[in-house]
Amino acid sequence: MPELAEKILLFTDSVIRRMTRISEEYHAVNLSQGFPDFSPPQEILDRLSEVAQKGPHQYGLTWGAENFRKALSEYHYCFTKQRIDPEKEIVVTCGSTEAMMAAVMTVTNPGDKVIVFSPFYENYGADTILSGADPIYVPLYPPLFDFNYEELEKAFKKRPKALILCNPSNPCGKVFTKEELEYIAFLAKKYDTFVITDEVYEHIVYKPYVHTYFSTLPGMYERTLTCGSLSKTYSITGWRLGYIIAPPAIINGAKQIHDFLTVAAPSPLQEAAIVGLKFGKSYYDDLLSMYTHKRTIMMDGLDTLGISHTNPQGAYYILLDISEYGFDNDLEFCELLARDIGVGAVPGSSFFKEPVYNLIRLHFAKNDETLYEALNRLEKMKKIIKKRK
CATH class of the missing domain: 3.90.1150.10 (Aspartate Aminotransferase, domain 1)
Known part of the structure; x- marks a missing residue:
């Protein structure tokens, strides 16, 4: 054998x-x-009951149902003030797990390097390896899980293709400060690196800490792949609804990867979840x-x-x-x-x-x-x- x-x-x-x-x-x-x-939320469950009878139940559009992407675009604008073209800058995935995998595969070639902060959600190392890339681990130091600026630049000097940023962080609960994020942005521009963000806990940030969307920093939208999910925000982890938001040139590549990974996210669940994306503050x-x-x-x-x-x-x-x-x-x-x-x-x-x-x-x-x-x-x-x- x-x-x-x-x-x-x-x-x-x-x-x-x-x-x-x-x-x-x-x-x-x-x-x-x-x-x-x-x-x-009951509103989402009620809508799911309606969808169960009326559909859709077949394959949806590969990169996401049109009405779901439009709702996601408006949702994103509410929190970032970024206007996103739902046709060109979003791809809907089977959870943020697939979003991260597709994002890494979209921007890396075999032999490329990817910076991963440690501790890290276990998928990040596996995603990098499965993509044929090599992870470079940069430690976060307890109790606040801060990183050392010199150690991070040393990692950037190895010319990584991308950095993976989980904010707020799983497993340590760290919320990166704006100053820390601006330093990461500075290095990303200096060394011409993509940043792949995992922001699935964006709404679970305890006072006085504040969440900063990395793609909103000056000059960062162009090189950021924002991975998100509905799982934690609406308590629907089993629905497997995630997404990538990025500039059109990146999303075009992500669509191709996504198409051959999973074809499409579940169409009835996209339809039912739209009501959640329209919730108020x-x-x-x-x-x-x-x-x-x-x-x-x-x-x-x-x-x-x-x-x-x-x-x-x-x-x-x-x-x-x-x-x-x-x-x-x-x-x-x-x-x-x-x-x-x-x-x-x-x-x-x-x-x-x-x-x-x-x-x-x-x-x-x-x-x-x-x-x-x-x-x-x-x-x-x-x-x-x-x-x-």
């Missing part, structure tokens, strides 16, 4: 999705994979208020239990420090946590290029009752896991 492709040896399966399977096996509260256990204010409340539940609960943790500036993830337990293998710790405590988490090492084994990631996109139950179970963590160890 011939050998399989060498590139599959360069990364594992998704550790996040693996931990969901382990959580289900042990009936643990799943705070590993970041999806809600509450319903999407109050919806997004309420969304932030809800997640601010859930963040407070999680942080206060962990403080009461004496469990050290990060203070997320955005998104809905929190990192716990497990140094005191003496584990060299954080995956082993997470498996014990699911089995013996009944809480699902993700080992931090799956997000870091550096050898980091003292952090695990939890998320708080859950009903309050679910979060309180998880905290009640975590109360036993120190006694039981130290005993098992």
